Amino acid sequence: MAxxxxxxxxxxxxxxxxxxxxxxxxxxxxxxxxLAKPGVDTKGAGEIVSRLGMSRDVDFLLQPxxxxxxxxxxxAAGDDPEALVQHxxxxxxxxxxxxxxxxxxxxxxxxLFRIAVEDGVPVIxxxxxxxxxxxxxxxxxxxxEIAHALEELKTICRCGRKAIFNTRRVGQDVVFDGEQxxxxxxxxxYESLCGKCYLEASGGRL
Amino acid sequence: MAxxxxxxxxxxxxxxxxxxxxxxxxxxxxxxxxLAKPGVDTKGAGEIVSRLGMSRDVDFLLQPxxxxxxxxxxxAAGDDPEALVQHxxxxxxxxxxxxxxxxxxxxxxxxLFRIAVEDGVPVIxxxxxxxxxxxxxxxxxxxxEIAHALEELKTICRCGRKAIFNTRRVGQDVVFDGEQxxxxxxxxxYESLCGKCYLEASGGRL
Amino acid sequence: MAxxxxxxxxxxxxxxxxxxxxxxxxxxxxxxxxLAKPGVDTKGAGEIVSRLGMSRDVDFLLQPxxxxxxxxxxxAAGDDPEALVQHxxxxxxxxxxxxxxxxxxxxxxxxLFRIAVEDGVPVIxxxxxxxxxxxxxxxxxxxxEIAHALEELKTICRCGRKAIFNTRRVGQDVVFDGEQxxxxxxxxxYESLCGKCYLEASGGRL
Amino acid sequence: MAxxxxxxxxxxxxxxxxxxxxxxxxxxxxxxxxLAKPGVDTKGAGEIVSRLGMSRDVDFLLQPxxxxxxxxxxxAAGDDPEALVQHxxxxxxxxxxxxxxxxxxxxxxxxLFRIAVEDGVPVIxxxxxxxxxxxxxxxxxxxxEIAHALEELKTICRCGRKAIFNTRRVGQDVVFDGEQxxxxxxxxxYESLCGKCYLEASGGRL
Numbered sequence: 001m002a003x004x005x006x007x008x009x010x011x012x013x014x015x016x017x018x019x020x021x022x023x024x025x026x027x028x029x030x031x032x033x034x035l036a037k038p039g040v041d042t043k044g045a046g047e048i049v050s051r052l053g054m055s056r057d058v059d060f061l062l063q064p065x066x067x068x069x070x071x072x073x074x075x076a077a078g079d080d081p082e083a084l085v086q087h088x089x090x091x092x093x094x095x096x097x098x099x100x101x102x103x104x105x106x107x108x109x110x111x112l113f114r115i116a117v118e119d120g121v122p123v124i125x126x127x128x129x130x131x132x133x134x135x136x137x138x139x140x141x142x143x144x145e146i147a148h149a150l151e152e153l154k155t156i157c158r159c160g161r162k163a164i165f166n167t168r169r170v171g172q173d174v175v176f177d178g179e180q181x182x183x184x185x186x187x188x189x190y191e192s193l194c195g196k197c198y199l200e201a202s203g204g205r206l
Numbered sequence: 207m208a209x210x211x212x213x214x215x216x217x218x219x220x221x222x223x224x225x226x227x228x229x230x231x232x233x234x235x236x237x238x239x240x241l242a243k244p245g246v247d248t249k250g251a252g253e254i255v256s257r258l259g260m261s262r263d264v265d266f267l268l269q270p271x272x273x274x275x276x277x278x279x280x281x282a283a284g285d286d287p288e289a290l291v292q293h294x295x296x297x298x299x300x301x302x303x304x305x306x307x308x309x310x311x312x313x314x315x316x317x318l319f320r321i322a323v324e325d326g327v328p329v330i331x332x333x334x335x336x337x338x339x340x341x342x343x344x345x346x347x348x349x350x351e352i353a354h355a356l357e358e359l360k361t362i363c364r365c366g367r368k369a370i371f372n373t374r375r376v377g378q379d380v381v382f383d384g385e386q387x388x389x390x391x392x393x394x395x396y397e398s399l400c401g402k403c404y405l406e407a408s409g410g411r412l
Numbered sequence: 413m414a415x416x417x418x419x420x421x422x423x424x425x426x427x428x429x430x431x432x433x434x435x436x437x438x439x440x441x442x443x444x445x446x447l448a449k450p451g452v453d454t455k456g457a458g459e460i461v462s463r464l465g466m467s468r469d470v471d472f473l474l475q476p477x478x479x480x481x482x483x484x485x486x487x488a489a490g491d492d493p494e495a496l497v498q499h500x501x502x503x504x505x506x507x508x509x510x511x512x513x514x515x516x517x518x519x520x521x522x523x524l525f526r527i528a529v530e531d532g533v534p535v536i537x538x539x540x541x542x543x544x545x546x547x548x549x550x551x552x553x554x555x556x557e558i559a560h561a562l563e564e565l566k567t568i569c570r571c572g573r574k575a576i577f578n579t580r581r582v583g584q585d586v587v588f589d590g591e592q593x594x595x596x597x598x599x600x601x602y603e604s605l606c607g608k609c610y611l612e613a614s615g616g617r618l
Numbered sequence: 619m620a621x622x623x624x625x626x627x628x629x630x631x632x633x634x635x636x637x638x639x640x641x642x643x644x645x646x647x648x649x650x651x652x653l654a655k656p657g658v659d660t661k662g663a664g665e666i667v668s669r670l671g672m673s674r675d676v677d678f679l680l681q682p683x684x685x686x687x688x689x690x691x692x693x694a695a696g697d698d699p700e701a702l703v704q705h706x707x708x709x710x711x712x713x714x715x716x717x718x719x720x721x722x723x724x725x726x727x728x729x730l731f732r733i734a735v736e737d738g739v740p741v742i743x744x745x746x747x748x749x750x751x752x753x754x755x756x757x758x759x760x761x762x763e764i765a766h767a768l769e770e771l772k773t774i775c776r777c778g779r780k781a782i783f784n785t786r787r788v789g790q791d792v793v794f795d796g797e798q799x800x801x802x803x804x805x806x807x808y809e810s811l812c813g814k815c816y817l818e819a820s821g822g823r824l
Binding site for chain 3: 619728731732734735736747748752753754759762763764766767768770779780782783812813814817824
């Protein structure tokens, strides 16, 4: 039976690099993978971008109302809506890889679970646990409930300890108020911190 | 820096046995531990009971409104309210062990985090992930957000696969409606199932 | 496909308790397990003994020259040489559990691997990594080479850190010379230490 | 206390990519790392090369007779023998990263252990477990004995299962005789296989 994996880690722990490496490993052995991510993540548009310099287009974006299992089935079958010829003979999909899985809806995580358990295709979802207020994103919360395996990708805090939280920064200021989702870019960035450094930055607030 | 650990597993995966073993290991090396559990768990009253036959009294129960860090501090200092003599010289606590941690309030999980990070005492919390409808218990949800380490205790489904869900049974019937908390006993019991067997039992409901 | 698991840990990390818990979990679900250990481990004769107070007879002992796969097959089939009636109808074995696996010969570890891969029966082997000189026991060395999964059972050093080494003690003396195998008992005992405390005890010797 | 980590995986499981990602993560946070590998690995000369396309020079090569701790200390202090000015002010090293660690001598692994435990610098060693005959390389064997943490990097077999063994191929032939070390290149290559596919390829030989 195939499984749904949640590989979680703080911001900048190498999740996209890990995903691209897994895709490479499958394809190097002649096996087919599909890549997807939530449309909420506007960074890189339809690309998965590694800070090490690699990038790759996703096969499909998942918008909040999408049925992830139906989307998967359509793309697995070669039903590219933008292609003229449908149902080309395609190899079966050996693995579905999801980036930024914290932005999925809980329903979409259930879809991924069914892809693994009922359709027999392993799904590896990469994402972060919590927002800048230490509260789980909806997709991450559901993944912690139902994923078959929880695997941590580690990174370090500025103090050298393992980072577990993500602080939001606007310029040099650490902020603790605002919307849950603010994609990092020109104004906003995130710094991964350990528990001790987070509590120091937040004045003891969790 | 000490850490907050969440050792999670399906019902009957050996969590209480694991907890009692860790307590034994510390005490065998001359170190002091404290044991606690939420008062919501009425099974065994103030005891931690392993299905292998061992049991042991907790040092304190945590009721929903309790400040877990204050309770810990009082018991660590030897302030037993039922004892005649207070503040006896006591060894520092090397580890705090929590059973049935899924029943803690989110605030109490934050307290445990502070015990680890600010008081420097490792906290190992044992609990299950989800209720019989595959939804996280409040304490488990918060532990997945902030625990330093998530460690799985595995057990098997009747089919031999790893169990990840807990089905509620009333007699021989599997039920999917009812209150989140119903302590197992004469009428109600739980069976740990893998994803596939759960979906078969629930008619596809997650 | 079934797997060969190596659950390793320092002395007194709860390996036998863990094994007995797994056996209990299988049997509670109506599944049959077999328990075995190397005959080299003379402690408890034919029993697996947990320091928490439980014990249980093994189904068979493995002597150095034994073919572990043949022994397993015979016991799985119900061919108890001491029984009058042979080939009683027996349930298939759902899991083979091995205690003190570090004392197996490399060939016997290969046998366990074939039981998992070719006979389809999961094998969970519990054992320690290294002797009192930090050198792997033969069975452990082979398990590190071929086991499908390496899973650590943790325990603590007297200083509170994770213990990874086993020091041999004769009375209060720590010794670093002698035979690789000396079962703990009246004269000899072992203390699990972290790397730092081991190096202090050994005068820097590894 | 710093730790010695062994991150092991079959050939082509993404070890070099993982190492380069960790180096990136440290440096992005303004921390200094050193990279090294055994001189035995002649592939890429003094470079660590990821199949995803990235590469980076090591800071030093370790030849079989080298004292790894002395080499580390010299490079950490800025004593580049090829530099004209010695002992430039340099930041302390936050992490030492080793690629192809299976080719280290056991003594060099002991050196890495002392760097972690006595010098307080975390060491992360990446390597494979076993040669094409399923026997541990000397460095891997010692790492399994003394590393503080064993962490698996997973990859897949051509059949979709997790690969755990490395078969040597000369052209299309699978070979089971020859020297332990033969760096892959024009004539020789390696294919990572699961236990079942390995036994089929080897005719049952382990």
